[in-house]
Amino acid sequence: MLAETERTAVVLETFVDKGADPHLLFLHTIDNGWWEFPGGSRDANRPTKTEAMRELLEETGISVSLSGTRGGEVIPHKVSRVTISTHSGDLLIKSSVYIVTLVTTQLPMVILNSGLTEQEHDASEWIKFDDVFSFDQKFSDVTVGILRRYLRRGTTAL
16 A cells, blocks of 8 residues: 655746746755755645645745735735545545736746745756756656646637
């Protein structure tokens, strides 16, 4: 029997101009050198959307408002949710993935590990959607699963 764990992840799909290809935000992990989407283990006592936005804020310093305008927060054009299951060795990882679509005049500034006591990431990269698979770096199993699902879904048409 496989061990199971639950995670949350946020795909920050950012359009700088209407009609342009979106940029996706990836973070580089210190412990294994993989690139991944912001996210982490899920606290079963909190709603998954709350957990996902908390992870995004802690890991990147980007605050997304899900309930309207508040000072300093990014207001999404759209938020959708998909659930994926991936395997990593003998571990089944169930991920609640929130795709947050932003339409902005510039890519949001990333402040790594802003809400964490320990550093988890040492770099961030905004990558154009069309360039993701030519990005010559290693993605985590969960990130590959999310990307496959994202490709089937397609980007948001603006």
